[in-house]
Amino acid sequence: MPALLWGAATDAGRIRSDNEDAYVAEELVFAVADGMGGHQAGEVASALAAGTIRERLAQGAPTVDVVVAAVVEANAAIFQTAHANAAQRGMGTTLTAVAVMPATDGRPEQLAIVNVGDSRVYLARGGELTRATIDHSYVQELLATGHITEAEARAHPRRNIVTRALGIEPTVRVDSWVMPLVRGDRYVLCSDGLVDEVDDDEIHTILRRLPEPQACAEALVAAAVANGGRDNVTVVVVDVLDGVDPEAVAGIPADATDDDTVPLTRVMAVADGDPITLEQPVVPVTAKVKRQLGRQMTVKTFLMLLGAAVALTVVIVLVLVALTGGDDGGDPTPTVTTDETLPASTEPESTEPESSEPESTVTTVTPTRPQPTITTAAAEPTTTDSG
Numbered sequence: 456m457p458a459l460l461w462g463a464a465t466d467a468g469r470i471r472s473d474n475e476d477a478y479v480a481e482e483l484v485f486a487v488a489d490g491m492g493g494h495q496a497g498e499v500a501s502a503l504a505a506g507t508i509r510e511r512l513a514q515g516a517p518t519v520d521v522v523v524a525a526v527v528e529a530n531a532a533i534f535q536t537a538h539a540n541a542a543q544r545g546m547g548t549t550l551t552a553v554a555v556m557p558a559t560d561g562r563p564e565q566l567a568i569v570n571v572g573d574s575r576v577y578l579a580r581g582g583e584l585t586r587a588t589i590d591h592s593y594v595q596e597l598l599a600t601g602h603i604t605e606a607e608a609r610a611h612p613r614r615n616i617v618t619r620a621l622g623i624e625p626t627v628r629v630d631s632w633v634m635p636l637v638r639g640d641r642y643v644l645c646s647d648g649l650v651d652e653v654d655d656d657e658i659h660t661i662l663r664r665l666p667e668p669q670a671c672a673e674a675l676v677a678a679a680v681a682n683g684g685r686d687n688v689t690v691v692v693v694d695v696l697d698g699v700d701p702e703a704v705a706g707i708p709a710d711a712t713d714d715d716t717v718p719l720t721r722v723m724a725v726a727d728g729d730p731i732t733l734e735q736p737v738v739p740v741t742a743k744v745k746r747q748l749g750r751q752m753t754v755k756t757f758l759m760l761l762g763a764a765v766a767l768t769v770v771i772v773l774v775l776v777a778l779t780g781g782d783d784g785g786d787p788t789p790t791v792t793t794d795e796t797l798p799a800s801t802e803p804e805s806t807e808p809e810s811s812e813p814e815s816t817v818t819t820v821t822p823t824r825p826q827p828t829i830t831t832a833a834a835e836p837t838t839t840d841s842g
């Protein structure tokens with residue numbers, strides 16, 4: 456058994472009468488789920504997620520695939536329940552979880568981390584606080600593609616849009632990571648009700664001030680409520696009392712990626728500072744988000760088309776010159792742009808048709824953080840507008 460000590464706290468906050476968050480804090484598995492949906496459906500969704508995780512992972516997990524499978528099972532349970540009950544139609548939940556993978560003959564104990572949505576796992580290690588998960592949110596995609604800054608993300612009018620959640624589609628994409636158990640590590644699982652009210656610096660200050668995890672979880676929740684409490688807030692704090700010597704993982708090179716392990720140095724490169732809020736009721740707006748992203752990419756598209764137009768013009772001119780004054784000048788037909796005229800062209804070329812651009816902007820985001828393992832059967836991200 457791993458030497459873990461943990462604490463958990465939750466609060467409905469100052470505005471909401473119901474608490475749609477749910478959490479799991481047991482010996483070998485920890486999770487936070489942030490439910491979405493009117494008429495208490497969000498509570499149903501988050502409870503289904505937490506219940507599935509608790510049931511399937513109470514003994515930990517032999518592999519990370521087992522943890523991912525539990526998330527997929529939770530997704531299916533919520534989706535099916537929603538479709539069997541009109542009052543719960545459209546309900547969903549975020550889910551972030553940490554499960555112990557007990558030692559085997561071949562490897563020591565490890566932790567599996569999974570995430571869907573914008574709840575988070577933080578890791579405090581060696582005097583630094585980093586995010587171990589990547590938010591699945593609209594503003595995170597804008598951040599990752601360089602369209603907005605961290606400060607803009609914090610005040611973005613669409614920061615309440617999550618791009619993945621459980622229960623919305625029959626399948627779900629699950630991010631997963633495997634971490635070594637490192638002595639002295641402190642993990643914090645939380646709903647966005649914490650990060651919306653308490654920035655990363657204040658979170659870190661509280662984490663360093665309170666060595667006891669239950670007191671720490673309660674203090675973090677209290678800080679969120681004191682700072683506004685506009686949303687439900689849930690925090691689970693997990694301390695690793697024994698494990699690998701911190702010195703042993705400090706020097707892992709950034710590109711060492713065996714067996715899905717995310718090395719410490721890559722986790723430490725995670726950016727910080729953007730809170731995402733998630734509000735009910737849930738309204739799917741996949742098309743709307745795609746249009747938004749499409750507009751964000753119009754400058755890039757324009758430059759690509761401009762480059763293609765320049766290349767086309769050069770080709771036409773060269774063809775006309777080669778024909779030495781063909782009297783049917785100005786022929787705009789694209790069939791003259793065969794490669795025989797420009798074997799070594801250095802002009803920019805259009806590599807993809809414009810019509811496919813909005814789809815690709817949704818699915819080809821380039822994260823600035825460590826790439827998670829993504830398990831999916833879905834064709835594209837689930838998009839949910841909670842506003």
Ligand code: CA
Nearest residue numbers: 489648686733
């Ligand atoms: Ca929330």
